[in-house]
Amino acid sequence: MGAAAALDYDAELMLRVKDGDEASFGLLLDKYRASVSHFLYRMVQDQAVSEELAQEVFLRVYKSRETYEPAAKFTTWLFRIATHLALNWLRDEKNERAQERLDQSNEDGPVREVADRAASVEQQMLHEVKVEEVRRAVAALPDKQRAAVLMHKYEEMEYSQIAKVLSCSESAVKSLLFRAYETLRVRLAHMA
Amino acid sequence: MNCPIKSQENTEWLIEYSADRLDKERTALVARHLETCPECARFVRAQRRVWDALGRWEAEPVSAGFDRRLYHRIDAQPASWMSRLFRPLHPLWRPVVPLAAACLLIVAGVVLHAPKAVLNPADSQVRIEKTSAEQVERTLDDMQMLRELAVTPTPEESSSKSM
Numbered sequence: 001m002g003a004a005a006a007l008d009y010d011a012e013l014m015l016r017v018k019d020g021d022e023a024s025f026g027l028l029l030d031k032y033r034a035s036v037s038h039f040l041y042r043m044v045q046d047q048a049v050s051e052e053l054a055q056e057v058f059l060r061v062y063k064s065r066e067t068y069e070p071a072a073k074f075t076t077w078l079f080r081i082a083t084h085l086a087l088n089w090l091r092d093e094k095n096e097r098a099q100e101r102l103d104q105s106n107e108d109g110p111v112r113e114v115a116d117r118a119a120s121v122e123q124q125m126l127h128e129v130k131v132e133e134v135r136r137a138v139a140a141l142p143d144k145q146r147a148a149v150l151m152h153k154y155e156e157m158e159y160s161q162i163a164k165v166l167s168c169s170e171s172a173v174k175s176l177l178f179r180a181y182e183t184l185r186v187r188l189a190h191m192a
Numbered sequence: 193m194n195c196p197i198k199s200q201e202n203t204e205w206l207i208e209y210s211a212d213r214l215d216k217e218r219t220a221l222v223a224r225h226l227e228t229c230p231e232c233a234r235f236v237r238a239q240r241r242v243w244d245a246l247g248r249w250e251a252e253p254v255s256a257g258f259d260r261r262l263y264h265r266i267d268a269q270p271a272s273w274m275s276r277l278f279r280p281l282h283p284l285w286r287p288v289v290p291l292a293a294a295c296l297l298i299v300a301g302v303v304l305h306a307p308k309a310v311l312n313p314a315d316s317q318v319r320i321e322k323t324s325a326e327q328v329e330r331t332l333d334d335m336q337m338l339r340e341l342a343v344t345p346t347p348e349e350s351s352s353k354s355m
Contacts, residue, residue: 029259033254041251153243174203177204
């Protein structure tokens, strides 16, 4: 019921955008700006790149307004665009450059975040180290497995929707997630 | 229920159970199974650790200028001919446009296909012939009158003749 209502509302907003209602585009942007940006950030693990890609996602949504047809759930369409862009970027840019960027941010990150927190410096550093381990573990996953885990964990998407976003079967998603979590269970086994 | 790990069936139930996203009925089934299956219980504990660890990873907030940059990029996009055509119109007026176009087409159709006043060549011939006969008659009358005027002597002429 909730999902159906959300489908109708988002699709309705997009149809209004199609009719030239710019305010409805603003509503969709407000609603999905953070989730799309965060998904992309966790996919590419680079803030500047993820924002650039998120901009591209919404730009494509806007540009596609005239041909938009609510054939699928709006979020499925939105995350399909986001995943497509992220996978393309990863295909083009990962290699040494991505690894170098990760290493640099690894060195800078904890120092930048430590100040002005109620928790002790030691606790904060421990937290940052753990988060860094999670980041690395997720970054080490194959791209499609990573996308599936991020949509499952953070976007709380169901298997059927992830399947539509990744253009594969539901059983393929089950397999992707099972293997991805298996890898993560091994890599993050020490984390209590 | 069959052991999901041993049978490799419904393994997603264990993942969903670890995330507290399984429906009540299946949750009860898995919970009962876990009481007797140490392997699945271990799986669930490890999966919960992963779930919690992923939960620690917060994404950075979106930068303040995100919307401004996006709208700037949108404005920089060349508009399609359709949007250029309809942009000045308020959405409420848009349905009127095709209606007006349809009315215009109907009017044009009526004008183009309306029966024209066809001139009958025979009628015009009769009118011309009729006109010509009258003219001839009138001309003959005029000539007759002129002749009579020319024949009738003026008073001076008649007096001089008598002298």
